[in-house]
Every structure is written in C-alpha cells, then in structure tokens.
Amino acid sequence: MLPGTQLTRRVCRSAVKQQVNNRGSWRIVVPSAATMAAPMESAALAELTSAKQLGGDLAAVMESVREYYGETLKSSGDLRTSACTACKPPPPAVRAALGAVPQEVKEKFYGCGNPIPVGIEGLRVLDLGCGSGRDCYVAARLVGEKGSVTGVDMTPSQLEVATTHAEAYCRDTLGYARSNMTFIQGEIEYLDRAGLKDGSADLVISNCVINLSPDKARVLSESYRVLADGGEMHFSDVYCDRRLPAAVRTHPVLLGECLAGSLYINDFIRLCRKVGFTDPRQLECEEIIIHDPELKELVGESRFYSITYRLFKVPGQIEDLCEEYGQVALYKGTIPGLPSAYDLDDHHRFVTNKPMLVCGNTASMVGETWLGPHFTVIATMAAPVESAALAELTSATQLGEDLEAVRESVREYYGETLKSSDDLRTSVCTACKPPPPAVRAALAAVPQEVKEKFYGCGNPIPVGIEGLRVLDLGCGSGRDSYVAARLVGEKGSVTGVDMTPSQLEVATTHAEAYCRDTLGYARCNMTFIQGEIEYLDRAGLEDGSADLIISNCVINLSPDKARALSDAYRVLADGGEMHFSDVYCDRRLPAAVRTHPVLLGECLAGSLYINDFVRLCRKVGFMDPRQLEREEITIHDPELKELVGDARFYGITYRLFKVPGQIEDLCEDYGQVALYKGTIPGLPNAYDLDVHTRFVTNKPMLVCGNTASMVGETWLAPHFTVIGDRAVHFGQFISSAPTATSSPAASAVRGVCCAGGPCA
Structure with missing residues (x-):
C-alpha cells in the first residue's frame, strides 16, 4: 500500500464507522414503527442516475448550472464549500504545466481533484465539462504537439475564456506550430451531437463536473463509447457516503457547489459496471468541508468526498472481482517524472523494476492500455491453465x-x-x-x-x-x-x-x-x-x-x-x-x-x-x-x-x-431492526439466516435492507418483526451481528452479506 493511502482510506471509513457508533445504542431498542422521527424518501438507483435526481426538468437543471458557473461565481473565492480545493498537490509535471497556464483561465476554473495522469504524450484527450479550460491547457503540454485535446462544455462564458488564450498559449508558451486544443459547446450527455465518434479518445478527463449532470448514466455510457479500446477515463468528482434526500438533491446552491448531484459511492460503482467499466479504481480521496452554516445544517450527517477514479476500457478482460491468473507486472520507470515508482491506485504502488504479483484486472490495466509501453506483464505458470469466460462456464x-x-x-x-x-x-x-x-x-x-x-x-x-x-x-x-x-x-x-x-x-x-x-x-x-x-x-x-x-x-x-x-x-x-x-x-x-x-x-x-x-x-x-x-x-x-x-x-x-426491486447487490443501511419470534418449529431459541446472521429469539438486531426484505417480505415473514423501512439511507451497512459460524472458509467468499464490498 502506497504512503498516504492508509490515511486516505481511514478518512473515508471513519465517517461510516462514526455513524454506526453514534446511533448504535438506540437503534436497537426503538419500539416505534420506524427508527427515524422524520423519515426522508429513499431514492432508487434508477432515479439517482437520471434527471429526477436533480429535478425532473432536465433543461432547468442545466440552466441552473450554467447560471451558477456563468454568472453567480466570479472566482473560486465565492464558493461556500471546499469542493474545489479538496485535493492533494499534483505531481511535478502537472505543477510545472499549471504554472504556465494564463491567469484568467486559472481564476475562472473550478475543480476538485487532479484528473490528469502523466506520461500521456501523443494521446488524444477529451475533457468533459472543461469550463475555462485549465486542465485542457495542462493536457495540451503533456500530450505534446503530436497529441490533441478536445474540451466540451455547455457554458458560453466559460468557453470564451478557454478559446481566447488557446492559440497564443500553444504558439508562444509551448512553441507549437499550431494549437492542439479544440473547444466545443455541447452537453456531456450527448457527445455524439458534439461530433465525437466511437473510439475517438485515448483518455477522457473531467474535474468535478459529472455530479452536475442530470443524467450520469448517459455521461458514463457516452464516455465508454468515445474511448478507444485500451483507453482510460481518469477523473475527479464529488461523492457522498449515502443517498441524499430530495431537499439536498434539489437545492440550487448545493447543486452549484457540486454536492447536490453527488452520487452515493456504491451507486457510482454499480453504474460504472452497468456501462462497462467493471473495476473502478480509486486513486485519491479527500473529505470536503462545508463552510456555510446553513448548508451544513441542511446536509446533516452526510459526508462528501473528492475522489479521483480510474476507469479502464479493455473489453472482455476486466472483471467485476479481482481474479488470480498467476501474473506478474513490472514497472520500467519510463514515465516522465516518475523514475522510482508508479501508483496505479490507492492499493497498487509499482516500484521500478520490482516484479509484483497482480490480479488479472491489474495485468490488463497496465499491459493492455495506454500504460502498456511502461510495463512488462509476465505469466508465472509453466503450463498455464486457460481462462474460461463466464459465458462459457454457464x-x-x-x-x-x-x-x-x-x-x-x-x-x-x-x-x-x-x-x-x-x-x-x-x-x-x-x-x-x-x-x-x-x-x-x-x-x-x-x-x-x-x-x-x-x-x-x-x-x-x-x-x-x-x-x-x-x-x-x-x-x-x-x-x-x-x-x-x-x-x-x-x-x-x-x-x-x-x-x-x-x-x-x-x-x-x-x-x-x-x-x-x-x-x-x-x-x-x-x-x-x-x-x-x-x-x-x-x-x-x-x-x-x-x-x-x-x-x-x-x-x-x-x-x-x-x-x-x-x-x-x-x-x-x-x-x-x-x-x-x-x-x-x-x-x-x-x-x-x-x-x-x-x-x-x-x-x-x-x-x-x-x-x-x-x-x-x-x-x-x-x-x-x-x-x-x-x-x-x-x-x-x-x-x-x-x-x-x-x-x-x-x-x-x-x-x-426473490424479492424484486428490494434486494441490492451490496448491503445498504436504512436504519432497520429485525426480531425473530422463535416460532419456527424446532428452532425456539435462534434462527440462522446465513453464516453471518444469527437471530436470537426476541433480541432486536440491526440489519441491512437486504436482510430486512429476506425476513420481512418472504415466506419467513410470519416468524419475524421488522421495524423501519427504506425511508432513510445511511450508507453501506457495517455488520456487528453474531454469526452462525466462525469458520474462516465461510467468510472467504465475496458476495454474501457484509463479507466485502466492491473490488477497488
């Protein structure tokens, strides 16, 4: 694990643990019909990735964003949260490039991370929601004269800033014969309307923009389409530790500040897998601070994070879980500015010339993408066993x-x-x-x-x-x-x-x-x-x-x-x-x-x-x-x-x-409690739902939404009492339940309740 990673992940996880610890003493014993006095409506994944997340009128949402970034904000000093400052210092090559970007371009730019990798010379880069173009200007330097950068944004005043300085910057600052930047007014949900063809980009970047989109599913799907095989979507955005209530999701200032549209992290991962990015990798994570007392009160216990993700497109090779094929990867130390080590994500630091055992996904990410020239991937098995795709195995x-x-x-x-x-x-x-x-x-x-x-x-x-x-x-x-x-x-x-x-x-x-x-x-x-x-x-x-x-x-x-x-x-x-x-x-x-x-x-x-x-x-x-x-x-x-x-x-x-629409692929926390009545014949004292979940008769137990549905909406329902509903979402469920068995083998399998989250 790379230096700083442990601290970063601790910041993200501590917020979740704090929720459980703060509520753990009372959630078990509340005897009411719901565990919250003022329940808020839950939002399904379909809603959270559509126009409804930010309001049903898609055009109105987009106009609100245009107004906030085109008129309301004059500079980053007008922001009421740390969303545009919650990121680590960029690597040296990016810092050097930033220093040469025109001042007006930097002043009018709003972002929450470092979405530009180094070592991208010659690549075709697409910047989604480029704004005033700061990241485009940086990328223009990193890709070199043979590379290209295209910025897409829907706000005319921002694009005016981006285009004003482009020619002079490329000619006078970079010394190029021609500008390698192009700026297009368009919506990131409809890149086809902007003239962007399938496989036309090697690298898609974006900085705190996708949260503003009223149709995130379409944005990710379009990004996957325009990426060439072996390409990457490398972007920073704002995420939340739970699903947000409507009062937050539709608040105009929180929308402009990139919080209202932030996806719950697990829903983002689900969405990535749905469109084809099956193994999202997290590179950086920083908590966002809300300075404004009014906004702070409105969001309550919700925690927001600026996260940089890497989504690789290698069709048929990247799986939703990390599988072992006996592969080893070695970083050659050839990426400019990174002679000693390379951080693929917050779990993988490759030390130059030091072989590292990797999963099949990681092997594909470094061996079958634009990173390929900088890595060597070898198989350790003398007589390799052929892999069999899921389609074949079923x-x-x-x-x-x-x-x-x-x-x-x-x-x-x-x-x-x-x-x-x-x-x-x-x-x-x-x-x-x-x-x-x-x-x-x-x-x-x-x-x-x-x-x-x-x-x-x-x-x-x-x-x-x-x-x-x-x-x-x-x-x-x-x-x-x-x-x-x-x-x-x-x-x-x-x-x-x-x-x-x-x-x-x-x-x-x-x-x-x-x-x-x-x-x-x-x-x-x-x-x-x-x-x-x-x-x-x-x-x-x-x-x-x-x-x-x-x-x-x-x-x-x-x-x-x-x-x-x-x-x-x-x-x-x-x-x-x-x-x-x-x-x-x-x-x-x-x-x-x-x-x-x-x-x-x-x-x-x-x-x-x-x-x-x-x-x-x-x-x-x-x-x-x-x-x-x-x-x-x-x-x-x-x-x-x-x-x-x-x-x-x-x-x-x-x-x-089988409880259609109620059981999710990960265990989510809705503040529900279940109690076994002891009425199943032969089981008067306890009931084992699975290896992780033992119900002791008449003892209330905190359960995830899936477990609540399994015991409350199936043939088991007459034998259980479930308190609470899905009105409030508290994030991913953290189990402290007694288990039916302490066998290490039982907990070794991903996919069962509370036995592991998404592969990252």
Missing part, C-alpha cells in the same frame, strides 16, 4: 459442446454406473453437516431404497415450511422430496423433476404408500415429473408456481446453468426462495477437468468457481446470494486427485431470495 461448452451427450453421460452415471453412494470416489455426497432435528426425524421415515439410491452434498431443506409449494430440481430417487412432503404438511405440495427414468421409478414406487401409511395423509402431496431442469416450462411449471425451490448437488451437472437458474427464478413466486446445496470450486477449471466423465458424474467437473456463481445469480435476478453451510470435499481416488491438482472443492448450501 453454457453447454463448459462440459462439452454436445449438450445431449453431457446429459446422457449424467443419466448413465446415475442410472447405471452407481448402485449406491458407496460407489462414489469422492466425499461429495457425505460432505455436509448433520441436518436439524425436524429434518433428521423426517429422514428416518423415508423408505430405505429411496435413501440408498439418493446422492446429495448438503441440507437443502429449511424448516418451518408448512403449507408451501416446494419444487425439487433434480430430485433423483426423491429423498429430499419425501422429507419436504412431511415438513409442508397435507396442505402443502412437493413436485420433483428429474431426467433419469430409473431414479424417478424409485421415487414414484413408494410415494403413495409413504404419504398414506407413514404420514397419514388422505392423498399423496408429491408429484414426480420426468424433465430437464433447464426447461421447466416443458415440464408444465408456470411462472410463480413455487414458494420454495430445493436442489441437492444437481445444478453442477447441468450443461446450461444460466438457464437452470433463470428458469428457477421464473417459477418462484415473489417472496419465494431457492434453498439448495451444490458443489463449487475455488477457481475456474481447465478443460481436462471439465470434460472428464467420472469427475462429471462425481459433481466436480461441472462445479462453478464461487465468484462466477455469484455473478450468475445477480445476472438472473438473485442479487444477494447468502451462504448457509460450507464443507470441503475430499477426493479419495489418487488418479482423480492428481488430475484436479491444487483445485479445492466445497459442498455449499446457498439461499437465493
């Missing part, structure tokens, strides 16, 4: 091109090769914890043949499901269906779907007698259907026809996991849950493993890399996968053990809740 190509051949291989292994679980060559069907008492009791009553022919890797059946409609994907011989039939009671129903006739024969043979004689039901509440879990519509399963989907070590066998999860989401009713156990790996597997017939049958070949599974869940609508149990799988067979190498496999039980 389609038929993961397990082989011939989808039907994959299915036939699975049918044969489970229908003919395996006679019982003793024939397995791994611990995949035994790597799970003992089930809860109610499930154990139900298991004991299941017919012996059904149990002997069943293969699974976990406990995918929650308790307290009386009356629910359960769907068992890949039910096999039906063991879990039989257990669920008892737990849902006579008024509930269970449907099992499997593609293997011999397994379904076992399941159906005992069903009627089990329900009649063992459970004492007037009719059988189980139905078994031959079908493929990727095509539940062909099996006659309609939208919203299930309250609970279970599955036990089956989805890994599917050659099209994306479709299996997508169809599961479709048939789930709102408020439903997919509660299932399966096999996962700690890395992406090579083709030799993914296509091995025995490893396929043993549920290892088709196991998804954990992060790819989380990505896939979010893609289909399950935004916050929660991990409930995790056990490592042991491979007994020496031949198979040698083939998989260092790869580690786990039996994991996940919970995926």
Whole structure:
C-alpha cells in the first residue's frame, strides 16, 4: 500500500464507522414503527442516475448550472464549500504545466481533484465539462504537439475564456506550430451531437463536473463509447457516503457547489459496471468541508468526498472481482517524472523494476492500455491453465459442446454406473453437516431404497415450511422430496423433476404408500415429473408456481446453468426462495477437468468457481446470494486427485431470495431492526439466516435492507418483526451481528452479506 493511502482510506471509513457508533445504542431498542422521527424518501438507483435526481426538468437543471458557473461565481473565492480545493498537490509535471497556464483561465476554473495522469504524450484527450479550460491547457503540454485535446462544455462564458488564450498559449508558451486544443459547446450527455465518434479518445478527463449532470448514466455510457479500446477515463468528482434526500438533491446552491448531484459511492460503482467499466479504481480521496452554516445544517450527517477514479476500457478482460491468473507486472520507470515508482491506485504502488504479483484486472490495466509501453506483464505458470469466460462456464461448452451427450453421460452415471453412494470416489455426497432435528426425524421415515439410491452434498431443506409449494430440481430417487412432503404438511405440495427414468421409478414406487401409511395423509402431496431442469416450462411449471425451490448437488451437472437458474427464478413466486446445496470450486477449471466423465458424474467437473456463481445469480435476478453451510470435499481416488491438482472443492448450501426491486447487490443501511419470534418449529431459541446472521429469539438486531426484505417480505415473514423501512439511507451497512459460524472458509467468499464490498 502506497504512503498516504492508509490515511486516505481511514478518512473515508471513519465517517461510516462514526455513524454506526453514534446511533448504535438506540437503534436497537426503538419500539416505534420506524427508527427515524422524520423519515426522508429513499431514492432508487434508477432515479439517482437520471434527471429526477436533480429535478425532473432536465433543461432547468442545466440552466441552473450554467447560471451558477456563468454568472453567480466570479472566482473560486465565492464558493461556500471546499469542493474545489479538496485535493492533494499534483505531481511535478502537472505543477510545472499549471504554472504556465494564463491567469484568467486559472481564476475562472473550478475543480476538485487532479484528473490528469502523466506520461500521456501523443494521446488524444477529451475533457468533459472543461469550463475555462485549465486542465485542457495542462493536457495540451503533456500530450505534446503530436497529441490533441478536445474540451466540451455547455457554458458560453466559460468557453470564451478557454478559446481566447488557446492559440497564443500553444504558439508562444509551448512553441507549437499550431494549437492542439479544440473547444466545443455541447452537453456531456450527448457527445455524439458534439461530433465525437466511437473510439475517438485515448483518455477522457473531467474535474468535478459529472455530479452536475442530470443524467450520469448517459455521461458514463457516452464516455465508454468515445474511448478507444485500451483507453482510460481518469477523473475527479464529488461523492457522498449515502443517498441524499430530495431537499439536498434539489437545492440550487448545493447543486452549484457540486454536492447536490453527488452520487452515493456504491451507486457510482454499480453504474460504472452497468456501462462497462467493471473495476473502478480509486486513486485519491479527500473529505470536503462545508463552510456555510446553513448548508451544513441542511446536509446533516452526510459526508462528501473528492475522489479521483480510474476507469479502464479493455473489453472482455476486466472483471467485476479481482481474479488470480498467476501474473506478474513490472514497472520500467519510463514515465516522465516518475523514475522510482508508479501508483496505479490507492492499493497498487509499482516500484521500478520490482516484479509484483497482480490480479488479472491489474495485468490488463497496465499491459493492455495506454500504460502498456511502461510495463512488462509476465505469466508465472509453466503450463498455464486457460481462462474460461463466464459465458462459457454457464453454457453447454463448459462440459462439452454436445449438450445431449453431457446429459446422457449424467443419466448413465446415475442410472447405471452407481448402485449406491458407496460407489462414489469422492466425499461429495457425505460432505455436509448433520441436518436439524425436524429434518433428521423426517429422514428416518423415508423408505430405505429411496435413501440408498439418493446422492446429495448438503441440507437443502429449511424448516418451518408448512403449507408451501416446494419444487425439487433434480430430485433423483426423491429423498429430499419425501422429507419436504412431511415438513409442508397435507396442505402443502412437493413436485420433483428429474431426467433419469430409473431414479424417478424409485421415487414414484413408494410415494403413495409413504404419504398414506407413514404420514397419514388422505392423498399423496408429491408429484414426480420426468424433465430437464433447464426447461421447466416443458415440464408444465408456470411462472410463480413455487414458494420454495430445493436442489441437492444437481445444478453442477447441468450443461446450461444460466438457464437452470433463470428458469428457477421464473417459477418462484415473489417472496419465494431457492434453498439448495451444490458443489463449487475455488477457481475456474481447465478443460481436462471439465470434460472428464467420472469427475462429471462425481459433481466436480461441472462445479462453478464461487465468484462466477455469484455473478450468475445477480445476472438472473438473485442479487444477494447468502451462504448457509460450507464443507470441503475430499477426493479419495489418487488418479482423480492428481488430475484436479491444487483445485479445492466445497459442498455449499446457498439461499437465493426473490424479492424484486428490494434486494441490492451490496448491503445498504436504512436504519432497520429485525426480531425473530422463535416460532419456527424446532428452532425456539435462534434462527440462522446465513453464516453471518444469527437471530436470537426476541433480541432486536440491526440489519441491512437486504436482510430486512429476506425476513420481512418472504415466506419467513410470519416468524419475524421488522421495524423501519427504506425511508432513510445511511450508507453501506457495517455488520456487528453474531454469526452462525466462525469458520474462516465461510467468510472467504465475496458476495454474501457484509463479507466485502466492491473490488477497488
């Protein structure tokens, strides 16, 4: 970590911690319907990245900004916050260039950071919201006579200042034969109208402007479009530690001061990923001070920061999480003014000629962008394992091109090769914890043949499901269906779907007698259907026809996991849950493993890399996968053990809740409290929602918005009381909750509640 980074990050995080500490004592015990006396409306991401964020009338917002910067402000001395001064000193090359910029250009310029990297000679630079052009003038010097700089701004008076001095500056100060600067009046949301074509810029810079835009999504999308592959958006702007109420977002002075339009940091990262900038990197962060007492009172506890971000465009190479491919990067020390070290971001300082192990994203950023000539990227593996894109890993190509051949291989292994679980060559069907008492009791009553022919890797059946409609994907011989039939009671129903006739024969043979004689039901509440879990519509399963989907070590066998999860989401009713156990790996597997017939049958070949599974869940609508149990799988067979190498496999039980529009990809704090009533049968004292969240009966607990929805807007709702709503946003949720397990392995996975934020 580079010097100063720790302090910078501490400034950002301390504000969040202070919020929790200041409110922590009372938020738990407030017995009212809401935790705030005067709730403010929440703003969804769609609103926060559209004209509505700053007022519905887009033209009026733009006119307000033009007036503030064209008429109200005469110089930076008129500002009422430190937004335009909250930045660190620029590097020497930029300082030298600033010294030569005409005085009027500097006086009329307003910015909050240092958005100009060094070493950009020869690049085509685009400055969004260039204002009086100060950063354009600096860039004009750094890119040299062979480079070019284009400034776009919508304020005529500012552009007049920028253009007035351009020719003389380039000719007399820089000694160029012609000016390499062009200024265009236009709106940064519509760069196409300004004549800027796809891939026409190598570097996009901007200084405290995007927060002023009433349509930030379009600004970022347009920036991505005009950037060439290997280009970068390197810009400074103002951000907030929470979503802002309307009174702040529509205040004209706070708008002009760059605070009203500031995005909540997590929403900015979401927006970046949506348009294609999948791994935003933070370079600098400084807190902004509000001098004006009236404005300070209006914003309340909100904290604002000037942050410089780097967004690289390397299509198909930069992922949303940092993955390891055994790569090393080395900085050559060739960037002018930086002979000793180079700071890529606040986590990565490259010391000249010192090799550094990097993730795949970092390797692409320094090796496949304009930085490429200054770095050497090498692979450390003698026999590299080919990487597999998410699209491949969730389609038929993961397990082989011939989808039907994959299915036939699975049918044969489970229908003919395996006679019982003793024939397995791994611990995949035994790597799970003992089930809860109610499930154990139900298991004991299941017919012996059904149990002997069943293969699974976990406990995918929650308790307290009386009356629910359960769907068992890949039910096999039906063991879990039989257990669920008892737990849902006579008024509930269970449907099992499997593609293997011999397994379904076992399941159906005992069903009627089990329900009649063992459970004492007037009719059988189980139905078994031959079908493929990727095509539940062909099996006659309609939208919203299930309250609970279970599955036990089956989805890994599917050659099209994306479709299996997508169809599961479709048939789930709102408020439903997919509660299932399966096999996962700690890395992406090579083709030799993914296509091995025995490893396929043993549920290892088709196991998804954990992060790819989380990505896939979010893609289909399950935004916050929660991990409930995790056990490592042991491979007994020496031949198979040698083939998989260092790869580690786990039996994991996940919970995926369907509450459309309410569950976010990160855990946000809305000041909500949840309380478990102790009413789920067999769980009178506590309830484990996931590995991070244990509810002790009748003890109020602070929860994030996602958790509040999971226990308050799903089939679990009758067993919980949730206090508060989403009226007020306090920033990212910081958990201090008791956990269901202290296993280090359980907290190693990104994507579960409070187990990590965005990769930065």
